[in-house]
Amino acid sequence: MKRSTTRIAAVMGEVHARIAARSYRAGTKIPSVRAMAQTLQVSVSTVLEAYERLVAEGVLYARPGSGFYVEGPVAPLALTELGPKLDREVDPLWISRQSLDTATDALKPGCGWLPPAWLYEAGVRKALRNVARASAAQLTEYASPHGHGPLRQFLSRRLAASGIDAAPEQIMLTESGTQAIDLICRFLLEPGDTVLVDDPCYFNFQALLKAHRVNVVGVPYRTTGADIEAFGAALAAHSPRLYITNSGIHNPTGATLSPVTAHRLLKLADACNLVIVEDDIFADFETTPAPRLAAFDGLSRVIQIGSFSKTVSASIRCGYVAARGDWIERLVDLKIATSFGGGRLAADIIHQAITDSGYRKHMERVRRRLNDERERTVPKLSALGIEPWTIPRAGMFLWCQLPERMDAAVLARTCLKDGVVLAPGNAFSQSLTAGDYLRFNVAQAGDGKLYEVLARAMNLCASR
Incomplete structure (x- = not known):
């Protein structure tokens, strides 16, 4: 009896898991009793009892002569249920x-991230004192849609030093680098699209992409960048919409993109209309600057993002997106729709800290x-x-x-x-x-x- 009860619970758990992963949506007909019994290698009576209990719980409903269907609204998204277990x-x-x-x-x-003692605490404290003396508007008002103007001007000059021509109007500030990628995904992707990532890659790229319900394909990463043959094969097999990577200092490998790999990768991307998101969060750690895809591409199909959490402070959330002008305008609309106005204080503090003589x-x-x-x-x-x-x-x-x-x-x-x-x-x-x-x-x-x-x-x- 106990063994039978355990098997019934296992069938119920499988149905719950598939609903949580949104494999079974509201109104979806689930596999027949016989099909589920064969899949899970249990008896038909076990599956039938499990389905009936789920009906009693309000999880499923039965249509005589048709089968069992998922009841109710779409299940709340459970990221851990998506993708491989x-x-x-x-x-x-x-x-x-x-x-x-x-x-x-x-x-x-x-x-x-760095230990707290390694971050720019002195600069942050100095910036906080200065900001505390700012006007009432600076302390209480929303920021402009593009974000803090002086910080965007500074970023434009800094990007120019890396060979990236981005006017302040082509830069939008965000609450973080993660929000920058999230907005780009909202802008460019639909559920079911394919996105390429490095294998290995920063693990939160994968977690965020799960939330956007896209198909994620890994491309082997070498000491000089993505494996070009594998990259080309992935383009041919999956027709991806997006590729997300680091090209300064790679996370997690610490490797550096080579100019040869960068040129070959961009050539493939151009032929397939692929958009590239280049996460440049570790730029200030470089001793010798690596090639930037955005510099070679001229922000045509490459979008660059970054933030300051790794070098200044993780408590003061501020990031940016640099992209072609027409895309930035649409991203600004998305930013307003999803978070209304950005905060002014974080950007002001960051700007003062990184332009301070001690930084x-x-x-x-x-x-x-x-x-x-x-x-x-x-x-x-x-x-x-x-x-x-x-x-x-x-x-x-x-x-x-x-x-x-x-x-x-x-x-x-x-x-x-x-x-x-x-x-x-x-x-x-x-x-x-x-x-x-x-x-x-x-x-x-x-x-x-x-x-x-x-x-x-x-x-x-x-x-x-």
Whole structure:
């Protein structure tokens, strides 16, 4: 009896999961009793009982002679139910939650930001004092639709230094880099469209794209950029609408796009009418500037985005979009429709901080510290058999392979018990082919306890 009840509950759980994932929408006819029984390898009577219970709960309704249908409105969106089923430890949203929710004394070598002491606190405090003396309008009014004018003028000059010709009118400020991508997705995509991402790529790209109900296809990423042959094959097979990438310092690998790869990639994109979103959030960490797709393309089909959360402050949310003028005008309309007027204070604080005389010296110190920490971290990891895929020229990330095909998700689960948050490779991999990789943040990897916990956890994993 108990076994039968468990099977009935399993069938009900499967139907609930498919409704949550929106595979079954309101009014949709679900598989017949016999078809579901065959799929789940249970008896017809088990499925029938499960369906009847779901009818009693108001989840389904029956049409005599026709079958069972989904009752009620569309289910609330559950992102974790979309796409392949992952262990919670490698789910992108799980990693974000662990990094944001864990106690302040936890070690977070898997997170994607600098420690608080590394950020530009002095500049932020100075900017706050200045803003506090601003006019009443600056402190209380909505910002203009495009956003803070002086900051957009500054960004126009900074982009020009990278070879990107973007007038202030071609730049729109957002609340964050994530909001920038969200608006672009709303602007260009429909559910069911295909989007290319690097494999591996920043895991929140995948989480955000799930919310837009698009088909995500990963393209293998090499030390010089996307694998061009695989990129061309993906274009031919999937006719994607969009490609999202980093081309300065790549997340999670730390690799840098080469000019040859950039030119070949843009040639393919042009032939297929592909739009590219270039996330340039790590620009200020570079020691030697890498090629920018937006510079080669002239913002024709490349949209560049960025923010200041990695270098100034994650508490002061401000990002930007740089694109061709007619697209910016439509994106401004979308911004108004979804968030009305943006905030003025964040942009004003950011502008004052990054134009302050101390910001350049601050970033020079950060780049030196990152280089020093990278040189210290690599041998410590190597001593444990954890080897970098490549040695980055700049930035905070090391993309590392574990020894003997060790399971990074199991290791992450084990280390979390000792207060260490890791970032397993498959959270970054659309193809789930990075199960023995971890992303390390060298700025968060200086505590000796990390390596003690890693060594102990690796021994436990190896002995299983």
